[in-house]
Amino acid sequence: MNNVTVFCASSPKVDQAYLNEASQLAEELVKADYGIVYGGGSVGLMGYLADRALELGGRVKGIIPEFMVEVEWEHKGVKDMVHVADMADRKKQMVSSCDAVVVLAGGIGTLEELFEVLSLKKLGQIQHPIIIVNTNAYFDPIIDLLEQMISENFMNAEHRQLWQVVDSALDVCEAISTSPLWSDKAIEFAAVK
Template identity: 40%
Template sequence: MKIAVYCGSASGLTPDFMDATRQLGHWLAEAGIDVVYGGGKVGLMGCIADSVLEKNGRVYGVMPEYLVNKEIAHTGLTELTVVSDMHERKARMADMADAFVALPGGAGTLEEIFEVWTWAQLGHHQKPCAFYNTKGFYNPLMEMIRSMVSAGFLKQEYMDMLITVDTPESLLSAINQYHPPAQKWGK
């Protein structure tokens, strides 16, 4: 199994984010789960890659050429694929992964997980989308998503398809038990 991990290129202001990321990376490697991610060596991105590699796991990075040229690419990965732009990066990561998980991060992290969640609603894939909710980081976002449902902009079934967990064990369990809803604009 390959899990795409979206996360911050920053480390966060407390060590909790790095610690949780390191724990998840170790656990994924020990469970034999490969990681697909953005290819960076900085922040939580570097941490997830390093922690998987520390336990002899496999890590596949996908990074646009212009970011490689800025020398933020991780050079010790199992494989680094250099692509032309962010659109190609996201498509390649989505094709490579069996599931998607967002660790804490910023706008880019949200943009990436929201895109694959939207694709799942539209039936472009049947893969689970998860939020790794370290220290309740995603609680305000989940409240916003509940507001989308209560205001009539999102069906409950599409909110329910999101996995929100805070331990490696619960992440894998939820991914393994995932059943996608019917696609939004069914045939």
């Protein structure tokens, strides 16, 4: 495994614990020799992630839409920066460039990215481990909702293996390596019957 895509917030106004978690994740991924693929931003969790990885000599690839470059959200220190047409192309390239996905706290953009990769995996379009870092129990409502989807038969019980939840970035690399294998034939049990 070579690259990990990280979905996370761009807001710099969040609690310092979330920013620290992004820095810690960068340390863990660089130490494990993973390249980091992320949304190309310079502030918030995105900025902390990229800054710390670059400080440690890690491999960082940013993928950012042109309109974000125009409003100067692009991280100038990331040399491997790909400009794309729009958000859909950004997500597509971020997912196709990686072997695992890690999701840190974020807003609606991060949640959209999380649900897109869960949906792709559910349908057997990707097999990547998807690791949710539940800093300060941030994702508890989402995890509860996913469990409700299963209990009310909107998803099969097997779909609990789509994602792994960890409380800290310190646990991400182990979660990636122990993530259950996912079948490319998952489309056969994607629908509840």
